[in-house]
Amino acid sequence: MKIDLIGAGSLGLLLGGKLASTGNEIRLWCRGELQAQELKMKGLTVSYVDERESLWIPGERLEASATTGFIDEYVQSPSDWVILTVKQNVLHTELVETLAPLRNYKPHIICFQNGSGHMEMLQELLPEAHLYVAVTTEAAKVKSPREVIHTGTGETWVGLWHHRKNDKRSVNDDSEAISLLTHLNAAGFLSHLSNEVESKIYRKLLINAIINPLTAIWRIPNGELLSSSSRMQLMRELYEEAITVFEAVGIEYDANAWENVLQVCQATAGNTSSMLADVLAGRATEIRWINGNILDMADRSGVAVPAHRWICRVMEGMNVEKG
Numbered sequence: 001m002k003i004d005l006i007g008a009g010s011l012g013l014l015l016g017g018k019l020a021s022t023g024n025e026i027r028l029w030c031r032g033e034l035q036a037q038e039l040k041m042k043g044l045t046v047s048y049v050d051e052r053e054s055l056w057i058p059g060e061r062l063e064a065s066a067t068t069g070f071i072d073e074y075v076q077s078p079s080d081w082v083i084l085t086v087k088q089n090v091l092h093t094e095l096v097e098t099l100a101p102l103r104n105y106k107p108h109i110i111c112f113q114n115g116s117g118h119m120e121m122l123q124e125l126l127p128e129a130h131l132y133v134a135v136t137t138e139a140a141k142v143k144s145p146r147e148v149i150h151t152g153t154g155e156t157w158v159g160l161w162h163h164r165k166n167d168k169r170s171v172n173d174d175s176e177a178i179s180l181l182t183h184l185n186a187a188g189f190l191s192h193l194s195n196e197v198e199s200k201i202y203r204k205l206l207i208n209a210i211i212n213p214l215t216a217i218w219r220i221p222n223g224e225l226l227s228s229s230s231r232m233q234l235m236r237e238l239y240e241e242a243i244t245v246f247e248a249v250g251i252e253y254d255a256n257a258w259e260n261v262l263q264v265c266q267a268t269a270g271n272t273s274s275m276l277a278d279v280l281a282g283r284a285t286e287i288r289w290i291n292g293n294i295l296d297m298a299d300r301s302g303v304a305v306p307a308h309r310w311i312c313r314v315m316e317g318m319n320v321e322k323g
């Protein structure tokens with residue numbers, strides 16, 4: 001299978017390395033030429049936190065280039081799939097320009113982002129595209145421009161993005177999704193097709209909207225959120241506000257959603273959340289597409305969410321990107 005992977009960071013290098021190792025033709029699209037050169041010269045390494053042996057893909061088995069070359073290459077030689085693994089802020093800005101020339105094409109595009117709002121944006125930008133969502137609990141951390149650590153094994157759900165409310169197509173009848181799923185599983189990613197991927201997006205959004213900003217503000221690993229009652233109280237406030245919004249706009253949530261949040265804190269106790277990692281590295285965070293979307297839904301439905309509003313403002317004040 002020929003795959004274009006845009007965003008050669010933590011998730012992109014993990015997917016690219018493992019999918020290349022099972023014989024797929026991977027074209028990695030990096031932000032700059034420097035990383036692409038390094039990948040081509042030295043190859044790509046995926047390592048693990050347990051005793052598993054690292055995986056090394058020689059540079060000559062990969063194609064890697066700067067994203068500026070993507071559109072010409074795609075038009076000349078279209079891939080089976082375009083996988084997007086940039087952060088939300090990049091997807092909503094630089095990638096709009098990169099992807100806009102595909103407006104009259106019908107690429108198969110799958111998005112791995114946390115947060116929400118990006119699928120609606122892509123649907124408008126690329127009305128002819130076949131859009132898919134992936135929700136994953138895999139965890140990866142970039143170590144260098146050509147090395148990634150697979151920090152947590154999880155599961156991935158792949159679903160169709162339905163352009164219209166009455167679109168009743170099932171992903172189980174979609175041969176392209178079935179083929180992608182086969183390749184993801186062969187590469188070692190436990191993956192499933194799901195017709196409820198939208199509710200999975202919101203299930204993860206709820207978890208990220210509580211854990212990510214609080215760990216980023218207090219600069220603590222996920223597990224330490226559970227170590228004091230005042231921390232848990234603020235978590236609970238964010239939770240209560242979010243589910244009030246979900247109820248107001250008709251998003252279903254699990255009866256044990258609160259227990260899920262606590263369970264994720266325990267299961268990822270030693271993790272630096274992605275938002276804390278962004279803050280520590282001086283990068284923009286994904287707050288606008290996580291808590292910011294809860295805020296937008298609240299405003300549209302007249303629900304008061306003072307804790308989410310405050311947390312968005314605090315986090316937005318931290319978004320000082322290094323030049």
Ligand SMILES: NC(=O)C1=CN([C@@H]2O[C@H](COP(=O)(O)OP(=O)(O)OC[C@H]3O[C@@H](n4cnc5c(N)ncnc54)[C@H](OP(=O)(O)O)[C@@H]3O)[C@@H](O)[C@H]2O)C=CC1
Nearest residue numbers: 007008009010011030031067085086087094113114139140
């Ligand atoms: N990492 C994880 O374990 C998980 C991540 N996610 C989600 O996946 C998404 C990606 O996250 P993650 O991989 O961690 O993020 P990273 O920041 O590690 O990777 C993003 C990559 O995109 C690159 N990039 C920036 N601008 C461009 C551009 N214009 N063209 C091409 N590439 C560009 C970045 O390059 P540079 O570094 O040079 O800026 C970086 O290599 C996020 O939405 C995240 O929430 C979901 C589940 C798990």
Ligand SMILES: CC(C)(CO)C(=O)C(=O)O
Nearest residue numbers: 211268271272273274275
């Ligand atoms: C689940 C969690 C909170 C794990 O760290 C995550 O998705 C993130 O850090 O973005």
